[in-house]
Amino acid sequence: MAAGLLCLLVILGGLFPREAFAHAILTGTDPAPNSTLAQAPEQIKLTFNEPLEEGVYYIRVLDQSGAKVTDNAAEMTKDRTGIFLRLPKLEDGLYVVSYHVISGDGHPVGGSYPLTVGKAAPAAGSGETGGTGGTSTGHNHSLGSSGVDGMIQYLARGLWYAAMLGLTGWLLWRRSASGRRLPGDVSAKWTLNLQRFYLVALLFVILTHVEALLGDGGLSQLGSLLTGTGIGISWLVSLGLSLAGFLLLGRAAWLDYAWAASLLAVKALSGHAVTFPPVWASVAADFIHLAAAAVWVGGLAAAAAVYRNRREEFTSFLGRFSRAALWSIIALTVSGVALTLLFLPSLDMIIYTQWGILLLIKIGVVVLVVGTAAFLRYTLKNKRERATAKLYKVDFSFMLVILAVVGVLTYLSPAPPNEPLSWHEMGKSVHMTAEVSPKAPGTNTFKVTVWVLDTLGPPKHVQMNAQYEPKEGEEATLAPIQIPLELQENQEKNWLEGYNMYTYYTQGPYLPLPGKCMLEVRIMDSNDDEAVYKKEFRLY
Incomplete structure (x- = not known):
């Protein structure tokens, strides 16, 4: 199973980016x-x-x-x-x-x-x-998030999520009727081992991410990172909770619940949710999503404890777990839809962004979990204990797959990045290269390089326009925005024999809005023949 999880991480690392895009x-x-x-x-x-x-x-x-x-x-x-x-x-x-x-x-x-x-x-x-x-x-x-380093970071985050959700969910289930029937020493041992797992996973995440966050600043910036950034503070608080848990957990039910809620709240307050308005809604939805996942993951951990120590109660525990897991899946679905609507400016981004593709994979595995749960309930109803045990193992395997996906998903930006545009067109008598950077809403630099047959002389006119498409459901269309290009003195080598090269440039806020945009370049030569080139792209 561990080998399968590692293979899945390798596959995800290959399918998804060498760079994990931030916001x-x-x-x-x-x-x-x-x-x-x-x-x-x-x-x-x-x-x-x-x-x-x-x-x-x-x-x-x-x-x-x-x-x-x-x-x-x-x-x-x-x-x-x-x-x-x-x-x-x-x-x-x-x-x-x-x-x-x-x-x-x-x-x-x-x-x-x-x-x-x-x-x-x-x-x-x-x-x-x-x-x-x-x-x-x-x-x-994503400094430090490529190649082997990136795979180690993905693995660290996957283990951290597994540890966090397993521990917090276990603290809920150990207080259930079946959990309370476990021998006291067994319950305490499982709690202690899950606490150790979480502490090691947290330290693994910190050690694999701190260098990239410090950049070239080195360890001299470590204090500022830990006390002056949200991620650093969340690490310190999580570490403090983890260490305090060795003294506090198991003393009282309310203390276990409060500790688990605090750990999940720290995570909800230090991830994607804090960057998407309204922040209160994003953080609340993220907390609910984490809590629902903890119920499922912790329930699977509790089922393993019952199977090993109270096998005669395993089937009855799975019956209670399946009912709780159903409500957990409903809460995961509702909160997941809410987070997707809050994170993505447009739902069609799901099908062509890395974050969206991973989300679809996660949804597909959740559908398999629901199907497995249906079969599990059927085998429980018909008292087919061997089939029930096998389906439990299948459900546990799906949990590992989802946690591996989450290890990558949480480090990707839901919205795709804006990347500079470099666009080349070859014509009969005129060639053109247009470059736009950073190709984001706001101020951009625009450069157009034109090659014209040396028998024609310089172009009479070179013009660039940007035409925004109306949003779905809107009829109004913005008039084209003219981008005022100015002829520059060429200092680049002209690599095209038989052609003269001319460079035009400007900088300004000529792409002011996000959305789908058509960039048009019109070039008129000395014979009044006009070449028109168009390129469509989207600004996020």
């Missing part, structure tokens, strides 16, 4: 990535789509020798959606900007990109002067 997305950079600036900037400012954690963040600017240009610390804006670094007077040359932040739900976000000041050789891929920019930021949403 905080870089929506603005000033100056623009890959830009060549006539004058040195006074500061570097980065803007994100949601509030950031205040404990750990930095911007570093390195010169061509790899040395930091300033020891100034980055500062955060009052609304916590941006960070900026004040710079000394920079000499002409090539610089690299590196940044690291933690999003509101506890995921690390970072990246690097070049800047050129003055007459130094421009950054690779840049063909602009006087403030123009390219499109790649090297933005990475």
